[in-house]
Amino acid sequence: MKKLSLWLTLFFTGCAGMPEQVKPIDNFKVQNYLGKWYEIARLDHSFERGLTRVTAEYGLREDGGLRVTNRGYLAKENRWKEAIGKAYFVTEMDKGYLKVSFFGPFYGSYVIFDLDQENYQYSLVCGPDTTYLWILSRTPRIEAAVKNRLVAKAASLGFDTSKLIYVAHD
Numbered sequence: 001m002k003k004l005s006l007w008l009t010l011f012f013t014g015c016a017g018m019p020e021q022v023k024p025i026d027n028f029k030v031q032n033y034l035g036k037w038y039e040i041a042r043l044d045h046s047f048e049r050g051l052t053r054v055t056a057e058y059g060l061r062e063d064g065g066l067r068v069t070n071r072g073y074l075a076k077e078n079r080w081k082e083a084i085g086k087a088y089f090v091t092e093m094d095k096g097y098l099k100v101s102f103f104g105p106f107y108g109s110y111v112i113f114d115l116d117q118e119n120y121q122y123s124l125v126c127g128p129d130t131t132y133l134w135i136l137s138r139t140p141r142i143e144a145a146v147k148n149r150l151v152a153k154a155a156s157l158g159f160d161t162s163k164l165i166y167v168a169h170d
Helices: 002-012 144-156
Strands: 035-042 051-060 066-074 079-089 097-103 106-115 122-126 133-137
Touching: 035 144, 066 097, 122 144, 133 144
Parallel strands: none
Antiparallel strands: 035 051, 035 133, 051 066, 066 079, 079 097, 097 106, 106 122, 122 133
16 A cells, blocks of 8 residues: 555656646536546556556545545455545636645646536546546446547547556456
8 A cells, every 4th residue: 555655646746737638628517526436448557557446436525625545456466455535626616627646745637538427427537648548437337439439539639548458347
C-alpha cells in the first residue's frame, strides 16, 4: 500500500492541467457520478501495473469534495491493492474537471471528457497529459459500439490507444 501511495504521489505532483485538445464535459451532475465504476481500459502506469478487477468508487466528503477509493487485484502477489484519495472541482461543479490527491497536498487532474450524461453508465477520463487515459463503466463489460466510439474519440485527441490495456474482471 505504501508503494502504491508513493507512485500516486509522484504521478500527481504538480499535474493539475489537461491536454490542450481535451475539453471537460459540461452539465456534469456529481450525484449521478457517485458510486462504483469498473475500469474497462487504461494506458499503462506503474501505480496500476499488473492489476486486474480494477474499480473506482466515489462518494461525498463532508468538506464538499469527493472520496475516491481505487481498488485492484494483483494476481502475482495474490492480494488486493487499494488507494484512498480525495477530489475537488477545479472550476465549476457542473464541469467534469477535478483534481485528485492520494497523498498530502499533491493533486493531479481528473478530466471527464466523455460521459453518458443521460444514465451515467460510461465515462472517458484523462489526466494531465495524453499518457493518462481510462475508460470506465458501471458494469464490468461495456458494449462494443460504445467502447469503439470512446477509443476512436481518444485516438482523435492524440491518445495512443494502441497501447490500451483491457482490464479483466473475472
